[in-house]
Amino acid sequence: MTSTSRIEELLTRFIAHDRIALARLITMVENRADGVGVIMERVYPMAGRAVVIGITGAPGAGKSTLVNRLIAHLRQRGQRVAVLAIDPSSPFSGGAVLGDRVRMTDHYRDDAVYIRSVSSRGSHGGLSRAAREIVHVLDAFGHDVVIIETVGVGQTELGVMDLADTTVVVTVPEGGDGVQAMKAGLNEIADVFVVNKADRAGADRIKAELELEVHLRNSAGWHPPVIMTEATADRGVDALLEAIDRHAEYLAETRDPARLAERRVHEFVDIVTAEIERRTARALGDGAAPELLDRIRTGELNPYRAARELMEHPGTLVRVLATPAHTPVPGDARQQERS
């Protein structure tokens, strides 16, 4: 349990640019700890200035190396950079398994670079929310650029890309059938394509394919450029940054205030439903409807019928919702232990 005064202390240190406070607050957000609402209410008004870049693509496409190079180039411009890496890691250990993450340690001595991995597993359903909130926290801390890196397979991973202003899809010449399958979903969300390992055979062919695809979309507005890179040799990274900048300009020129308003409402609805979900699960776990639960346990009452009965008599729910969720919700025990 984290007390309000502890949160206040962390927030004060956060505002004073204490990186340890930043790390602790992110851990609380990741673990859906008590007090996340308070943290976010305070952090949110400080956020909104960072450019958010999403980098996605199949495993082995060289995303981490590319991100490493992007950090170096952004630092040369004097920009503060944060990276949020979503790892397809073990649901049990909660740790990152991609060895290449260590490459990013190039920047570990640089106070203007902050790198954080979170696991996409073991956080059933909560990752998209947590990722959005972590991006707000990194933004509020004063980072000019927040890079979200994720393996581009799966519904949650794709959802995370919604957070990016500019989405970069990284592909490689030798992408086999698996990569082809992934591409089909990813191409549609790309604002910029990268063909990494562009020195390998087939790079020109895949570039032409992607350009044809962009051409065939035949839509007004932004046409995703295809950038050739060799991240390991630091080739093409300037061109990539230039493409990202051009996309940012395009976004600024075509910005729609109504879209921003709807994004805020969407976020609000999401926060409210998450809190209600939390309170409901907790109240039921605490025994808010014991007779109902007993009948479900024995199999006497089927869970769908029980849900209907509960919804038809919302008296219990009203009691439930009037109480803040201060205890872990059922099934969240493992998450809490890690905090």
Next chain:
Amino acid sequence: MTSTSRIEELLTRFIAHDRIALARLITMVENRADGVGVIMERVYPMAGRAVVIGITGAPGAGKSTLVNRLIAHLRQRGQRVAVLAIDPSSPFSGGAVLGDRVRMTDHYRDDAVYIRSVSSRGSHGGLSRAAREIVHVLDAFGHDVVIIETVGVGQTELGVMDLADTTVVVTVPEGGDGVQAMKAGLNEIADVFVVNKADRAGADRIKAELELEVHLRNSAGWHPPVIMTEATADRGVDALLEAIDRHAEYLAETRDPARLAERRVHEFVDIVTAEIERRTARALGDGAAPELLDRIRTGELNPYRAARELMEHPGTLVRVLATPAHTPVPGDARQQERS
């Protein structure tokens, strides 16, 4: 809008083994249509007899071919088989992109085989719930075996594997770095390992690695066997089925009634929170708190503070929750259109 009498008609035809009614009911469940609660309340008591087998592994591991062979062997035993394939398909088209799905058309004339693809994209957050309900529907229809096939990357895809009694993780000898990364998360959920394309170089090495890993777990209870298959040549499929059968026997011997009871409660909590989420999103979309939403739209009020204000005055919420969700929730428009 689907009327109650229409649902009743579909359920009557479903009970009479009408495959078109089965398909329509699954579509309603997939699209979170109105009436899903009613459908599930009726279907649930008919389910619970099928063996649920999860097949997962990296793209290109040959899962679809293997599933195709499994179907043939299960049919030889006289068992009725359903396949639920979770496709990492486009978030925009909603269609399946894996061409190899068509291989399963071998069985399209067989009334005792039912194959259904659902997209893992475009259904943010709802897939795990929908998949569980579709498994119940396939089970209730009288299938003896329900196979869930999914690309094993991503949080949601992993969540779907929770539905399986026996989880089969398929790997291949030439799995590169990407596959290695995926493996790390997948291995821990495997009840049975398959090394497919076992005629290729490196098959023995990967078999030995997996067996060593199983050995190092050093746990009491079930030790996942490693089965070599060549699905395209129908080799090893009998051995795989035998391993699945042995795991089913192991589960039957060690069945814990308390676990089953908790599974039922978990499902109930999930159904209730989903319904509350639906009602809340709908009510807010319908203008349940217009002044609050306006202040959020303009940016005057930050969404986290607004959420706290709403939760502190639950009067609005009580009104919200007393009304069933009969209209689409905001952001669900695309889903509804497809139904």
